Amino acid sequence: MEYAIEIRTEIRKSMQKKGYNLSNFAKASTISSSHLSSLLSERPSRPLSVHHLDRINFALGHPVGCFYELYVDECFLSGKPHRSRVKPFLLRCAELGKKNCIQQVLSRMMEDLNYISLVFEVAEELHAEGNIHKALVFYECVAEHERYQHSERLAISQYRLFRAALGKDLEKNRDAVTRFAPFRNRLPVNYQLDGLLQLGNVYFTLNDWKQLGECADELIVLAKIVYQEQQQRTTSKRKKVPLKTERNLVVYYGQSYLMKATAYEKQGFYEESKRYIEGYADLSWFEGLDEEGEEDVKNYKMFAVANSYTLDMLMGHAHKLKDYTQYLFDHPQEILTGLAVITEAANKYGFTIEDTLSKLTNKMVKAEERDDNIYKGWYLKFHYQLAIYLLRKGRIENGADSILKLLESSILFNNITLFIQGISLFESYKDQVGEFQRNNYRKLLESIKEHESFDLSSRNYITLLLLGLDKTKSHFS
Incomplete structure (x- = not known):
């Protein structure tokens, strides 16, 4: 097999400049002389791994990643990407921020789209290690080159890109939602739950109440199905496979009803909103809750009280203002949303709210x-x-x-x-x-x-x- 010669030539030149022969360089690099000879001779008999390259580079005292541009050819011996060299090289390039090397490798890999699974594997490994932004270039590659539009890895890649894109800029969030939304139902169930939850949050910030309602409908159905399946596994004594989600299942269930109630409220359908508030007001029946889940149930009960007061205000029930003001005073984290609703109602129905403003404004975060x-x-x-x-x-x-x-x-x-x-x-x-x-x-x-x-x-x-x-x-x- 023909190995990349240029990188070996440059390494031997550097060894000569540093005054190394094969024997003393073997000691410096902690690679055996016989192994080093088989790697660096003019007719090498084995490929050069990234691990060996890094040890050679360290022994020569060069900057980290010095020979990486030359190593790209070593990844494509016989014209095809070799997994044992490509994957470690891409992971190492991501670690060092070698964007040019990554682009060179990906460009050559995508000449044969059968290797897209390897790109996705690299992305997922980086993501699992917490290197989310370093993984994005690989997810983008999958999103751009995946041939099968209903493939799970494409949906997951779009989901990862969506989550990474969310930030303070509402217009960029809108673009992220538009790109991801068509793929949400192609995700594994755990990612569907999290994806719908995040979509709902963004639709809320964008004041897109129609889409919020549709997203809520999907989440209601999915959360119910998942809960029923888990209960069936428990009663049938089948092995219960834990669902890897970011939150307890009760959160997805409760939030789905909260989202739907909110969508109706924002469109002025207050009676319909009340019915959906009832869906999350008491979730104590939910089985399999841990301590965190029990706390979530308490939170949804509190949200239901607060949102019921909201509807009272929006429906012009001025006699509830005093009670609502006291409720907000006792729950400072709710003051801002409460005051926004109260002032809106005051403008619509002619409330006088000076006492409420005086009592709550200074306590608002x-x-x-x-x-x-x-x-x-x-x-x-x-x-x-x-x-x-x-x-x-x-x-x-x-x-x-x-x-x-x-x-x-x-x-x-x-x-x-x-x-x-x-x-x-x-x-x-x-x-x-x-x-x-x-x-x-x-x-x-x-x-x-x-x-x-x-x-x-x-x-x-x-x-x-x-x-x-x-x-x-x-x-x-």
């Missing part, structure tokens, strides 16, 4: 202190509704301050929709606010007018608003 897109979405909604409430009460300065907080946070959280809504609200009252607030408004518009997340029409709109502010400034000066 700031969105900047939470790395949570859902919480940040509630934070923006609260300031939008609060601004409307204050403006309608004639508290123009306070209302303008709330709008400015909304605009500033919308930029920080990249929420274009609420930024535009905040602009429209400020524009309606800009002639009634102080110069200091107008200047702050101008600065926010200046900072965003070239923002890449805004489309051209939005940027043009902001430019026109700035021109309008210039005219206003000239009029007042």
Whole structure:
């Protein structure tokens, strides 16, 4: 068999420069002389492994991975990738960040798509070790080259890419959802549960209530099937295979009903929402719970109480406000979402909520202190509704301050929709606010007018608003 000659030539040159002969280099590299000779001779009789290459490189005192570009050919002896060299090499390149070497190997491997399973294997091994971002290039390769669109490894690769893509940027999250959603039903059951849970979270932050409802329906059916299968295994005394999911099964069951209730609530179907709240209000019947699962059941009971109060507010039941305020005071983690709902109801039904605001606002956890897109979405909604409430009460300065907080946070959280809504609200009252607030408004518009997340029409709109502010400034000066 013909082995790669160039890398061996370069290694022998480096040995000569360092003054090594075969015997003393064998000691330095801890590779036997006979083995070293069979690896590095002009007519080598065995292939060079990555492990040996690293030991040789260390003995020569070269930077880590020095000969890796030359090693690529060693992975493709006889023109085909050899598993025993390719896999360790790719794993080592990922560890060292040798992106160019990885791309060279993957490009040559994909000349024969039968080797895509090996690429997926490398990706999964890196992922299992916690090297999630290093695995992405391999998942992308699978996603791009997999021939069978219903294959499990393609669905898992898309799922891994989806989870890795989620972050603070709502528009990037939207793109990630669009890419992953068609593959969710092709996943193994455990990943389906986690995937639907994550999809629901993203649909919520995107205010896509139709998709949230559909996702909830799928999760309700799947969680019930999995629970029934587990119970059947228990009663039939068949060996119970543990389901490897991120959360207890009760979470997927409870969250499916919570998601559906939320989807109905956001679309104004309050009676339907109440029925689904009943689905997670008492999950004490759920069998096989550990200590963490029991705690999850308590949490869903608390969510049901809070969300029932939410529906009371949205349905105009003002007599429940005092009780709801006390409930929120006793459960500080719920204050932000509660206040967002209360201010929305106050605007819709004419509630007076000064006492509630006074009692709860200072206890609210700031969105900047939470790395949570859902919480940040509630934070923006609260300031939008609060601004409307204050403006309608004639508290123009306070209302303008709330709008400015909304605009500033919308930029920080990249929420274009609420930024535009905040602009429209400020524009309606800009002639009634102080110069200091107008200047702050101008600065926010200046900072965003070239923002890449805004489309051209939005940027043009902001430019026109700035021109309008210039005219206003000239009029007042």
